[in-house]
Amino acid sequence: MSTTKEKIPMYIGKDGRELRRVLTSSYVGSMIEYYDFVLYAAASGLIFNRLFFNDLPPAVATVAAFATLAVGFVVRPLGAVVFGYFGDRIGRKSVLVLTMSMMGAATALMAVLPTRDQAGVLAPILLIALRIVQGLSVGGEWGGAALMAFEHANPRRRGFAAVFATAGQPSGSLLAGVVLAVFALMPEDQFLSWGWRVPFALSAVLVIFGLWIRVRVSESPLFVVEQERRAASTERVPAPLIEVLRRPGTLILAFVALLAPFLSFTLSGAFGITFGATHGLTTSSVLFISSAGSLVCIAGELFFAALSDRIGRRPVMIGGVIVGAVLVLPFFALLQTGTAWGALLAFALINGLAIGATFGPLAAFMGERFQTGSRFTGLSLGYQIAATIGGGFGPLILTALIAGDPSDVTPIVWFIAGVAVLSIVALLLSKERTVEAPPVLGEIDNPVAHAPVAVETAK
Incomplete structure (x- = not known):
């Protein structure tokens, strides 16, 4: 008797060439979007507080800069609803081209913003306006990128396929951190004068490259089938948001489940970077170290996403939430040593274990909550509310x-522990489910004509 395990391909159809293009597009697009977004997050506590809010006391200026960071998050659910509607009605691909263009333009324009000393109160107003454009575009970007990978992949390999959009986030963080850290090596007066602007200007180059990749991929096969079904049906189709809100329990559980993962993301992002920079580390060193943590995060997300295809999304994510809560105190203790090795270990642990185990299966977990006709809206809205x-x-x-x-x-420590309990309860109350039945492997020639059909509704 053969003991060789069946190798399940990630793709549906004759070969995986189209899926490889989709995964590349999802990864690169998400990387560019998060290069822009994380670049702002890192700059908010290190640069913008000194250039756009320098009329305030230092501590208040930092809070004000973080408040502009929060503004971008506040509008993300609105972006999820708006772009989710068009993604569920017009198509995933066209929305992704639009969101990337918006994000890149907003970030590139930040490179030429006047400072508070140059333009007075107009400077922070313009900064906030561009931040709002960033937030709106990210509201639709991640959901669309994740869905393109999710809906092109074999249902039994969706965890590993969809993670390529998620892995683009730490990749963007890595790129943003390294670029900003390189320019932070400049003399401080030059860095604050013009050096910080160059990383923002580079966004325009990255976006051109990303758009070239993104326009070459095909539309989601499940979305095409859904469009054909609607065209042949006489029933009135409700708006995607209405369809999602008809099952509020699904949306609420998904949102609560993601709260603890996003707090771990915050620890390794803007807050952790600022904390490290105020406890003995230079700005450039903490940015380089945070970037190294992003490398560990990518590896962790890939590993745990693949594991979730074998044992389920919930066990992996619950384990990640628990580890994230346990690691909070060691994370701060290591940063407070003021040493490079301590900070490196802190960022590696939180990124590889806590974020890797929660964000790795996250895209597939969210995609499996909603039907094709409202998946863009449901996935994006749940994710972006938690992100906010x-x-x-x-x-x-x-x-x-x-x-x-x-x-x-x-x-x-106590606050994050309490949020972790809420997320664990939400994950336990959620069901392991896929809303599409796996296709019969080896019998599919045309992924559009033979895309899987819904057999179970998410309740």
């Missing part, structure tokens, strides 16, 4: 918790 609370307001909340005594991180 955990990622947008996270730095503000964590900063406020230690405002009285910056050396005492106990309030942060």
Whole structure:
């Protein structure tokens, strides 16, 4: 008897060439979007507080800069609803081209913004306006990129396929951190004068490259089948948002499940970088170290996404939430050593284990909550609401918790532990389910004509 395990291909159809193009597009597009978004996040606590809010006391200026970071997150759910509607009605591909163009334009324009000293109150107003455009575009970008990979892939390999959009996030963080760190090596007066602008201007080059890749991929086969079904049907189709809100429990559980993962993301992002820079590390060194943590995160996400295809999304994500809560105190203790090795270990642990195990299966977990006709809206909205609370307001909340005594991180430890409990409960109440039945392998020649059909509804 042969003991060789059946090798399940990731693609549907005759070969995997189209899926490889889709995965490349999802990865590169998400990387560019998060290069832009994380570049702003890193700059908010290191640069913008000194250039756009320098009329305020230093601590207040940092809070104000983080508030502009939060503004981008606040509008992300709106972007999810708007772009989700068009993604569910017109198509995934066209929306992704639009969101990338918007994001790149907003980031490139930040490179030429006047500072507070040059334009007075107009400077932060323009900064906030561009930040809003960033937030709206990200609201639709990640969901569309994840869905393109999710809906082109074999249902039994969707975890690993969809993670390529998620892995683009730490890749963008890595690129943004390295580029900003290189320019931070400049003399401080030159860096604050013009050096910080160059990483933002580079976004325009990246976007041109990303658009060239993105326009070459085909539309989602499941979306094409859904469009054909609707064209042949006489029934009135409700708006995607209405369809999602008819099952509010699914959306609420998904949102709560993602709160703890996004707080871990906040720790390794804007808040962690700023905390490290105020505890003995230089700006450039903490940016380089954070970038190294992003490399570990990519490896962790790929590994745990593949594991979720074997044992399920929930066990992997619950394990990641628990580890994330346990690692909070060691994370701060290592940063407070003020050493490069301590910071490197801190960022590697939180990125590889906590973020890797939660964000790795996340795209497939969310995609499996919703039907094709409302999946773009449901997936994006649940994800972006959690991102707004955990990622947008996270730095503000964590900063406020230690405002009285910056050396005492106990309030942060207890706060994250409480949120972790909520996320674990939500994951336990969620069901392991796929809303499409796997196709019969080896019998599909045309992925559009033979795309899987819905057999189970997400309740």
